Amino acid sequence: MRPVAVAWVVPVLVIAALSLLARPSSAPPDAAGPWRMAFRRFGRNRGARVALAVIVALYVIAALAPILAPYPPNATIDMIRMTGRPPSMTNLLGTDLTSRDVLSRIIHGARISLSIGLLAVLLSMTVGTLYGAVAGFVGGVTDTVMMRIIDALLSVPRILMLIAVTALWDRLSLPALVMLIGLTGWFGVSRIVRGQVMALSTREFVIAARSLGAGGGRVLARHILPNILSPVIVAATLGVSNVIILETGLSYLGLGVQPPQASWGSIILDGAEGVSAAWWISLFPGLAIVMTVMAFNIVGDALRDALDPR
């Protein structure tokens, strides 16, 4: 082991700080705007604080992967004596069948899996919000046509769509994978946004804004979109866990991240052949996925409660 242990202090401190020290202050409850109030409500939820700390720590670990991981992700340690070794003091989570350190691969895999989750969801939310906002705001025939298109797209299972498209590619680059997952994930959001935009268009403050001379763009950007951010943020948070699962599934099927590059899905695939003999290869990336997905779901639920006190 190298002086790696020192670097591990960083993510541990992040978890501790967020879940223990960042307790809600006892400031007067009405001394802030709606976002700060929501933040305070979120902070009161202990489970959500821990889950958020886990997420932040995961991203810190991913960012610091080269420092934190004991070995490079694709380094073979000793092809003769060290293949398929169970967890030990030298290899905390064991080694895989080509003598690579599983812990190091999981840490490096986090970079791929977590950034695909984040970027794909960012893409989905942007496209979905714009599409839904236009449909809901313009209304009429435009809206009807746009929504029928969404209905058609939603009628095809996402995983089927992804498998169909990825099967056409020989080797899929990471940006292409992000684009693919992102561009198949915005239909639901656009529906939510469209409904919210329509509902808000008849709200009195929107009519009031129009009565004061605000044009369509201003009404949409200032008076409608800021008021529908809450459901979009919640959908985005829950969307990240969804995308991580999707990426895992695709990589496991050999359609996503390509070996030897490590992603959580591809590590599970590495261990799949010998799972009865070397269970640690598939189990630990699986646990990483479960933990991450749970954390995102808990945070998503807490955000839903915090942002919509009704």
Add this chain to the structure above:
Amino acid sequence: MTSIPLLSIANLRTYFHTSAGIARAVDGVSFDIARGETLGLVGESGCGKSVTGFSILRLIRPPGRIEAGSAIALDGEDLLALDDEHIRAIRGNRVSLIFQEPMTALNPVFTVGDQVAEVARIHAGASRKDAWTRAVEMLTLVGIPDPAERAHEYPHQLSGGMRQRVLIAMALVMNPALIIADEPTTALDVTIQAQILELLADLQQRLGTSILLITHDLGVIAEMASRVVVMYAGEVVEEAAVRTLFASAHHPYAEGLLAAMPRVGRVRERLTVIPGTVPPPTAWPPGCRFHDRCPYAWERCLREHPPLYDIAPGHTSRCHLADEPERRAHPHPPLVVRDAPG
């Protein structure tokens, strides 16, 4: 010299083309507002008074439509002929609207200062800083204490009365020629109501603004307006000086409204009510639209739709009693009493 009125509405018809039929919410309304005048527009819910107010700024959305043949002129300029850009330049600038519900008429995610400043940014192209200064000035004008502090607060942090003051500030930023106040005090406590009305009257005197005061409350009219237009079932049924209306209302509907108003110093066992409700706008009754609730109605009222009769200079009434005044001596129970609307 006969100057042109500030606002002139002629034969305004705003129809809603719904699946249940055409709702003729506003059906041939005409009236003028002079410069600096407060005109009261009064009637029950559903009589079309708010739709009239919204029509002036062309804020009617589909399925609603202002029908061809309607005319709305501001300072002689035909508002119905303006394109979108030009009508937006009127809204909030030369004509503003004050809403009934001060909570829901403010955007919950912005500070009130921000929202007042927005009006200056739209119409005067003011910089962020200048607009903010103007906003604080306006909040001072409408009597909000600590305006520089309060400008940083969000709508939910203010009381109903303060929020209504903010809305008035927003309406006044550009010093408009006309304010349309749609039930500005209905959602407020009685004590706050009086303060807001006083504020409006005071600002009007200082700024010379005309006000179209839309309300169902004759008490508010008595306090604020000089002239009053009574609407029923999408039509103007009586127009008179406030004094005249209170002393000698002609139309039986206006008479009923006055009788239903509680007054200090008058001993009465019960308040009278006008039987029935406003009929649905998709099916106004034939003849006089008030005939089924009217204590004087006779055959002619079922057959013949009454025109606006001239009663005296500046006093009109849409009632056949103008033709046959002797019938007023013989009231009777209304012909048809509708139990429930629709």
